[in-house]
Amino acid sequence: MKAKAFDTRLFKRILQYTKPYRLLFYGVIASAVGLAIFSALRPYLLKSTVDDYIKTHDAHGLLLYISLMGFVLMLEVLSQFYFVLWANVLGQDIVKDIRMKLFRHLLSFKMRYFDMAPVGQLITRSVSDIESIARIFSQGLFMIFSDLLKMVAVLIFMFWMNWKLAWIATLAMPVLVYITRIFQRKMQVAFEEVRLQVANMNTFVQERVTGMKIVQLFNREDIEAEKFRDINHKHRHAWVKTILYNSIFFPIADIISSVTLGLVVWYGCSLILGGNLNTTFGDLFTYTMYIGMLFNPLRQIADKFNEMQLGMISANRVFEILDTEDQVQQNGSIEAPSFNGEILFRDVHFSYTGKEEVIKGIDLSVKAGQMVAIVGSTGAGKSTIINLLNRFYEIDSGEILIDGQNIVNYKLDSLRKQIAVVLQDVFLFADSIFHNITLHNPAISREEVISAAKKIGIHEFIQSLPDGYDYNVKERGAMLSSGQRQLIAFLRAYVSNPSILVLDEATSSVDTHTEEMIQHATETLTSGRTSIVIAHRLATVINADKIVVMDKGLIVEEGTHAELLGRSDGYYRNLYDSQFLSEEKAN
Incomplete structure (x- = not known):
């Protein structure tokens, strides 16, 4: 107008x-x-x-x-x-x-x-x-x-x-x-x-x-x-x-x-x-x-x-x-409880633009307390799974259920409160480490943050910084390395005490020492809760309860690491062999 x-x-x-x-x-x-x-x-x-x-x-x-x-x-x-x-x-x-x-x-x-x-x-x-x-x-x-x-x-x-x-x-x-x-x-x-x-x-x-x-x-x-x-x-x-x-x-x-x-x-x-x-x-x-x-x-x-x-x-x-009506529909009336964590994708279709589908009718089942890894090449649709689970985007058709209830029936804020996500590209505000962890939630005390940091093994790292937990990381966390920002993101997820944990490429592009800290943090976070891990590096998901292989918006294989590796002509086996072969050449 x-x-x-x-x-x-x-x-x-x-x-x-x-x-x-x-x-x-x-x-x-x-x-x-x-x-x-x-x-x-x-x-x-x-x-x-x-x-x-x-x-x-x-x-x-x-x-x-x-x-x-x-x-x-x-x-x-x-x-x-x-x-x-x-x-x-x-x-x-x-x-x-x-x-x-x-x-x-x-x-x-x-x-x-x-x-x-x-x-x-x-x-x-x-x-x-x-x-x-x-x-x-x-x-x-x-x-x-x-x-x-x-x-x-x-x-x-x-x-x-x-x-x-x-x-x-x-x-x-x-x-x-x-x-x-x-x-x-x-x-x-x-x-x-x-x-x-x-x-x-x-x-x-x-x-x-x-x-x-x-x-x-x-x-x-x-x-x-x-x-x-x-x-x-x-x-x-x-x-x-x-x-x-x-x-x-x-x-x-x-x-x-x-x-x-x-x-x-x-x-x-x-x-x-x-x-x-x-x-x-x-x-x-x-x-x-x-x-x-x-x-x-x-x-x-x-x-x-x-x-x-x-x-x-x-x-x-x-x-x-x-006047723009592009809000996430919040018609849900059910207060999301502390989930058991059973997740079900049933014939889910999705496209970002309304034209070309990114997710092409997938069916995915995650049992409560299970650690499921999703792997595949770039553009396969792995990260889209996270966006749909958190209702950042609405699916075109099908349904997504948590504990047997369609996620659209849950109140949006309570749904997202029960799902913690650690992204590869961690965003930090120009604020102290403490406030980046709690996001100014008054219900989370400093003592709880310090206790959680000790459990996942990053308390000493934070204390080594000037001003410790009060250290200002500046805009987008510019004062920290990518690995350090990921550690802060792990702690942020941990103190929110989620029912479901999602790790998206959380161990990529870090040094060996930081990767060890992240692996320890991952084990602590995933213990006793449903976890979805998305990774390019297959070595990080070998111990997953189930590995889901995606390609071009479809699930092409499912199984444990041993089961998938046993398929000589399988997609996962080829992906695994090519990745480790490239790492051997690099060494």
């Missing part, structure tokens, strides 16, 4: 978020009304001062009116203070609620959504776009409302004082309104392009910073710099358009305002010199102020309208995500 400057439906939706802050909302309206009245009243008092007291040399009356003007000025200042304060606070309260709602919505999406959506764009929507929505209230809507009230109040005073001079100012307004409308349309298109280029730049920079090692390893610095130059140029070009339109509009608005003021002064002086008793020098003094107060808000409305357009465009982008 394309954002409109005055998209009524979208605007009403944004205003829905003001409901919890009605008192604050009405406070902003009240302060805007007071600001308009006191702003328009002050010049009128100047007219009375000039005509009634300065002209007649009435010192007592002059002092009274100056005091009155000072009092009105103080009321105007207070109105301005509360108007700006409450409008900005309201804007921040609203974006706080929208940001929270957006983040919770993102947390509920299927993995498929994140597979397709650029991370940089999601960051832009969640941070800068939402912040722009706040400007609808702090710099857009209420500012425009306040300026319009000022203009109405000024026009009322102008016609009440001298309708002949008021008509001169009024006749110039349609010209400025027409020019303002053209300016608004041009700026809407320009701002849409600006937001698009900002999102593109965020996406590009985020990906290159994340993949900086690849960029430098393959000497892509010059190529990536050239790509960024092109994106940066488009970003600059989009902003230059807005600058150009501003450079044209505001001088034209100033010229119209100055010409109108000149005509009012000329006509007013001609009336006074012609003996018109209804026109005074106080009128001219006041009208020089009123002209500015009438045209400056109109000029500023265009500027504030730009802010509102930015906010509306940003709101449209944010609501597009909020």
